[in-house]
Amino acid sequence: MQKEEKQQVATNPSKKKHQMSSEEIEETSPLKETLQQLRKNRMAITGFIIIIFFLILGIFAPILTPYGFEDQDPVNRLMTPSAEHWLGTDDLGRDIFTRIAYGARISLYVGFFAVIGALIFGTLLGICAGYFGRWIDMLISRIFDILLAFPSILLAIAVVAILGSSLENALIAIAIINIPIFGRLVRSKVISLREEEYVLAAKAQGMKNGRIILYHILPNSLAPIIVQATLGFGTAILEAAALGFLGLGAQPPTPEWGKMLADSRDFLQLAPWTLIFPGVSIMLVVLGFNLIGDGLRDALDPRMKN
Amino acid sequence: MPEPILSVQDLHTHFLTDNKEVPAVDGVSIELHKGEVVGIVGESGCGKSVTSLSIMQLVPNPPGKIVKGEIKFKGKNLTYATEKQMRKIRGNEISMIFQEPMTSLDPLFTIGNQLIEAIRIHQKVSKKDAKNYSIELLNLVGIPRASEVVDEFPHQLSGGMRQRVMIAMAMSCDPEVLIADEPTTALDVTIQAQILDLMRNLNKEKQTSILLITHDLGVVAEMCDRVVVMYSGKVVEEGSVREILKDPKHPYTKGLIRSLPNIRTTEQKLYSIPGTVMRPSLDQVGCRFAPRCEHSFDSCWEENPKLLKQESGRQVRCFLYDEEKSERGVTSNDKSYT
Numbered sequence: 044m045q046k047e048e049k050q051q052v053a054t055n056p057s058k059k060k061h062q063m064s065s066e067e068i069e070e071t072s073p074l075k076e077t078l079q080q081l082r083k084n085r086m087a088i089t090g091f092i093i094i095i096f097f098l099i100l101g102i103f104a105p106i107l108t109p110y111g112f113e114d115q116d117p118v119n120r121l122m123t124p125s126a127e128h129w130l131g132t133d134d135l136g137r138d139i140f141t142r143i144a145y146g147a148r149i150s151l152y153v154g155f156f157a158v159i160g161a162l163i164f165g166t167l168l169g170i171c172a173g174y175f176g177r178w179i180d181m182l183i184s185r186i187f188d189i190l191l192a193f194p195s196i197l198l199a200i201a202v203v204a205i206l207g208s209s210l211e212n213a214l215i216a217i218a219i220i221n222i223p224i225f226g227r228l229v230r231s232k233v234i235s236l237r238e239e240e241y242v243l244a245a246k247a248q249g250m251k252n253g254r255i256i257l258y259h260i261l262p263n264s265l266a267p268i269i270v271q272a273t274l275g276f277g278t279a280i281l282e283a284a285a286l287g288f289l290g291l292g293a294q295p296p297t298p299e300w301g302k303m304l305a306d307s308r309d310f311l312q313l314a315p316w317t318l319i320f321p322g323v324s325i326m327l328v329v330l331g332f333n334l335i336g337d338g339l340r341d342a343l344d345p346r347m348k349n
Numbered sequence: 350m351p352e353p354i355l356s357v358q359d360l361h362t363h364f365l366t367d368n369k370e371v372p373a374v375d376g377v378s379i380e381l382h383k384g385e386v387v388g389i390v391g392e393s394g395c396g397k398s399v400t401s402l403s404i405m406q407l408v409p410n411p412p413g414k415i416v417k418g419e420i421k422f423k424g425k426n427l428t429y430a431t432e433k434q435m436r437k438i439r440g441n442e443i444s445m446i447f448q449e450p451m452t453s454l455d456p457l458f459t460i461g462n463q464l465i466e467a468i469r470i471h472q473k474v475s476k477k478d479a480k481n482y483s484i485e486l487l488n489l490v491g492i493p494r495a496s497e498v499v500d501e502f503p504h505q506l507s508g509g510m511r512q513r514v515m516i517a518m519a520m521s522c523d524p525e526v527l528i529a530d531e532p533t534t535a536l537d538v539t540i541q542a543q544i545l546d547l548m549r550n551l552n553k554e555k556q557t558s559i560l561l562i563t564h565d566l567g568v569v570a571e572m573c574d575r576v577v578v579m580y581s582g583k584v585v586e587e588g589s590v591r592e593i594l595k596d597p598k599h600p601y602t603k604g605l606i607r608s609l610p611n612i613r614t615t616e617q618k619l620y621s622i623p624g625t626v627m628r629p630s631l632d633q634v635g636c637r638f639a640p641r642c643e644h645s646f647d648s649c650w651e652e653n654p655k656l657l658k659q660e661s662g663r664q665v666r667c668f669l670y671d672e673e674k675s676e677r678g679v680t681s682n683d684k685s686y687t
Contacts, residue, residue, distance in 0.1 A: 177411070240452040246407055247447075248440030248467045248518065258466065262457050 080342035087338025093331030097324070101147035110138040112145040112298040121314040131316040133307055139317060142298035143324050149299050150280045150328060153214050153292075157279040158272050160218035165225025166268060170256055172226070173233025184230070187223035195220045196285055203291040210299070213292035217282045221275055228271055232264040239263075266343040274336035277329040284325050300325050352424070353380040354558055355404070355443070355526050360418035362396075362403045363631075365411060372629050373399045373413070375582035381526065384556040386549075388573035388590070390563060390605070394626055396582040397562045401528045404560075405445055406435045422526070441471040444519035448531040450512035454503040460487075460514055461499030467518045486517040490547055509540035513547065520551060527551070528560045533568060545572055566609055570594055578602050581637040582629045584656065588663035598665040600642045636668070644669060 081087050100107065116136030124131045130139040172183035190198065202216035236242065236259070245255050286292035287301025295302065300321040307317035362374040374396040381387050389397045402408045403415055406427060420427040422443065427435065439445075447453045454463060464483035465476060474482070480499065487495035490513040503511060512532060519527055529548065533541040549572060552559050561572055569576050569590060576593050578586040578601065586599040597603045604622040624641040627633075636642070639649040648654075648668045656666045 240447055240449050241455045243407065244445075244447060244453045244515070244518075245455075246439070247405055247445040249436040249438070249470050250440075250466075251436060254470075259455050263455070 077339075077342045081338050084338040084341060086334045087342075090331045090334025090336075090338065093327050094335065097147045097328055097331070098151065100144045101151055104141070104144035104148065107144055108138065108141040110141045112137065112142045113296045114138070114141075121310060121317070123314075124316055130320045131314065133303070133314075133317045134310060139303075139320055142303060143300070143320055146298040146300045146303065146321065146324065147328075149210065149293060149297065150283060150325070153210065153217065153283040154276040154280040154328075154332075157214050157217040157221065157283070158275045160215070161221030161275065161279075162225050162268065162272050164218075165222045166229050166261075168222065169226040169229025170233055170260060170264075173230040174237055174252070174256060174260060176234075180230070183226065187226050190220065190223045191227075193220075195282065199282060199286055200289070200291060203286060208291045208294065210293040210297060213283055213286045216286070217279050220282070221279065224275070225268065225271060228267055229264055232267055233260055236260050236263050270336055270340040270343060273332055273339055277332035277336070280332070281325065281329050351382065353382045354423060355379075355381040355560070356419075356421045357400070357404065358419040358421070360400065360403055360420065361416045362399050362408055362413060362418075363416050364413050370631055372582050372631055374403060375629060376418075377579070377582070377584050379560075379577055379584075381558050381560055383525075383558055384552065385575065386552055386559045386561060386573045388561045388563060388569040388576040389579060390566060390569055390576055391579035392564055392626060394581075395579045396629075397564075397579055398530055400579075401445065401530050401560065401562055404528060405439055405443060406430065406432075407439075437471075440467065440519075440524070441522045442524055443526045443528065444522070444524040445528040445530065446512070446515045446519050446532050448534050450508050450515055450535060453515050454511055456503055459500050459502055460506070464499070464514070464518055464521065468521045471522045482521070483517075486521055487514070489520070490514070490517045491543070492517075507540075508536050509543065512536060512540075512544055516544070516547060516551070520555075520557075523555060524557065526558045526560065528562070530562045531564070532561075534563070534565070541568075548572070566594070566605060578605070581626055583637060583666065584664070585638065585666045586664065587656075588659070589661070592661065592663060598659065598663070598670060599638075599667050600644050600669070601638050604641075636666075 104112075114137060116132065118136065119128070119132050120134055120136045122128050122132040122136075128138050128140065130143065132138055133142070168183050168187075172180040193201075198220045199213070199216040202219055203212050206212040206215065239259075242255060242259055245259055250258070283292055283299070284301030284304070287299040288305045290302070290305065293299035293302050295306075303321040304318060304325075307314070307321075310317050357377060357379040360374055360377045361372060364371045364373050377396065377400055379387065379389070379400070389400065391397050399408065399413070402413075404420055404422075404427070406415075408415065415428055418428065422438065427438070430438070454460070458466075461480055461483050464486065465479040468474065468479045468482055469476070472479075483499055484495045487498055492498050492510060492513050498506070498510070498514075503514075506514065512535075516532075527548075532548070533544050536544060545568060548559060548561075551557055559572075561568070563569060573590045575588065576590050577584055578593070578599065580601050586593065586597070586602045593602060594606065597606050601622070604620070607620040608622065610619055622641055627637065627640060629637065635650040635652060636645070636654050639645040642649065646668070652668075654666050654668050654671070656664045657670050658664055659670065
């Protein structure tokens with residue numbers, strides 16, 4: 044407590060005089076408050092731990108394992124988990140732990156960029172639709188409706204079929220199918236924000252539309268975007284795995300989790316570990332992101348506080 | 350008399366709803382001179398706020414549209430102004446404060462942040478200068494410990510303080526006209542008095558003209574030089590505050606004043622005008638107040654009354670004061686009136 048006080052004084056010399064009155068206030072800055080709320084949420088912490096675990100796994104993959112993800116070892120095919128191969132080997136004698144570690148890179152990479160792409164375009168379109176309304180809203184909303192009318196995996200397949208199957212194209216496909224999810228979320232938020240009196244007040248002060256959007260609309264609609272983005276990581280990873288499973292995403296020998304599942308499904312009875320470990324990895328990562336997302340939603344929603 | 354700084358001539362603002370055109374403002378004319386405080390009074394839905402939004406060219410379009418009329422500000426017709434020209438006027442030359450101080454500030458930014466933003470829209474000053482100026486403004490509107498308040502968030506301030514911040518923001522560019530749309534409605538009575546005091550001081554010191562929109566005749570009595578009474582989108586009476594409060598002519602104004610609680614009378618029940626405001630419509634014939642008026646006679650239902658000029662610049666829209674029409678009417682209802 045005292046340390047914090049000192050820090051505040053150090054960073055904010057102008058505040059020395061009224062420390063007592065503003066101290067409580069200072070502690071409730073939005074970011075701090077959200078983090079505090081999150082820290083109280085055990086589920087969210089669990090989610091964080093899971094994601095950090097996979098992040099470390101992905102980043103330090105070359106250090107963590109002596110094998111390469113392409114290294115084949117015909118002698119040691121379909122080995123059970125052992126001290127040498129922690130999670131066993133697959134039908135080509137490749138170390139499954141190594142492939143999962145490198146696979147974490149791919150899944151997190153796809154999840155991150157697909158969500159960022161969907162977020163940027165979805166938010167942009169959603170703000171245009173919500174703020175300007177009229178025919179712009181009509182046009183953008185109908186495009187969203189069309190995108191949502193397809194089952195998402197079918198749409199992704201169509202996109203990949205057009206662009207050709209590769210990891211990058213799968214990423215683009217996943218981004219595209221997630222655009223309307225962000226778009227509609229942002230649009231509905233912007234429509235309610237547009238009617239806020241402070242937006243009218245900003246207009247009455249002579250503020251330009253662009254400035255109002257940047258300065259008032261966007262920051263105020265950030266909370267649901269952040270939550271949706273976190274939850275979106277999970278779905279994007281799941282979709283990437285599904286595309287990989289169908290052979291439309293990452294191409295061999297890329298150690299993509301979905302692809303690993305597909306390659307091993309013939310050995311379900313003979314060597315179940317070849318399926319279980321990639322499957323569990325997918326499940327854990329998605330679970331981790333969902334837990335964080337739920338925790339963030341509770342932390343960012345003022346009605347859920349205390 | 351010199352040219353008014355802001356004049357609204359025959360303003361018609363219509364709203365299109367469900368294929369029906371609703372004339373929310375139907376031929377309103379208002380003049381505002383330098384340093385004058387003019388009140389617009391009327392009950393909810395009579396077009397007060399739409400008039401003020403029309404002046405700022407901020408009527409939501411669609412569904413709203415200014416279909417006819419002229420809004421002249423310092424000789425320029427604002428109805429023809431482009432959005433870019435309007436932005437230069439808004440906040441800089443005509444400022445506006447709103448009814449709800451609770452929601453007029455963005456909850457995510459500090460008071461200083463928002464004031465600096467408002468200042469820097471129209472003035473080329475550095476952030477530091479703008480911040481110092483914000484503190485100065487906050488002091489001007491009577492906010493205690495202004496140098497701390499600049500770094501606080503809106504939710505940390507009371508309603509009265511937020512309204513002061515809004516006024517500070519509106520005054521930041523020394524506007525010539527301040528439009529106050531029910532600035533005190535959401536505040537309690539003591540704060541109300543303080544805010545009104547503040548506005549009156551600004552009016553006196555800076556010669557800012559104020560267009561005060563309210564439904565509170567008490568506020569009008571305290572603040573205004575002239576008052577315009579509106580009913581259902583039309584001006585029904587206009588004159589100096591003194592004369593209108595002392596000697597209201599239009600039956601609606603009479604009703605409004607009668608329905609004020611009076612400390613001296615011993616009446617048990619407070620008077621209220623019977624009926625409710627009718628929704629304005631284009632195809633309506635006759636006086637809009639006729640259905641609620643106790644003096645209405647045949648002409649009231651058949652023709653639209655015109656705004657009649659009275660002595661000392663007063664105007665009233667009622668057939669009772671039209672000599673040709675009212676002969677029959679006045680004599681017939683004189684009995685009931687006494």
